[in-house]
Amino acid sequence: MRGRCPRCACTRLFNGFLKPVSRCVACGEDWNARSSDDFPPYIVILMLGHVIAPGMISLETMAHPPLWVHLVIWLPLVAFLAAVFIQPAKGGVMALQWWVAHGAHATGATHDPEEASTPSPEPSSSELNGC
Numbered sequence: 001m002r003g004r005c006p007r008c009a010c011t012r013l014f015n016g017f018l019k020p021v022s023r024c025v026a027c028g029e030d031w032n033a034r035s036s037d038d039f040p041p042y043i044v045i046l047m048l049g050h051v052i053a054p055g056m057i058s059l060e061t062m063a064h065p066p067l068w069v070h071l072v073i074w075l076p077l078v079a080f081l082a083a084v085f086i087q088p089a090k091g092g093v094m095a096l097q098w099w100v101a102h103g104a105h106a107t108g109a110t111h112d113p114e115e116a117s118t119p120s121p122e123p124s125s126s127e128l129n130g131c
């Protein structure tokens with residue numbers, strides 16, 4: 001959600017506004033394999049709908065403004081908030097997909113000392129924190 005690689009948190013996850021990097025330069029994770037599709041916009045629409053709709057209804061019931069007042073207030077606000085939240089939503093969905101595919105052990109977070117001492121193709125937490 002912070003725009004960092006979910007695996008190592010060392011580098012940027014996005015190459016553009018919503019285009020993820022093809023491969024993390026720090027840990028080598030292939031981000032072309034992850035496709036969040038339409039889920040991030042659904043999250044943003046759901047979240048903004050719960051914030052904006054009550055505001056619109058409250059304004060209408062209390063002040064009965066003309067339609068242009070609603071358009072001037074709510075359209076720019078929705079556009080701004082959607083632009084603010086779409087990238088964190090996409091990063092969160094990509095991180096969730098990665099976490100579901102690899103599990104918490106891939107981040108180096110483990111409570112089993114034997115598991116932590118066994119060699120793994122995944123980078124250790126000390127390798128990942130050294131970036």
Ligand SMILES: [Zn+2]
Nearest residue numbers: 005008024027
């Ligand atoms: Zn990485």
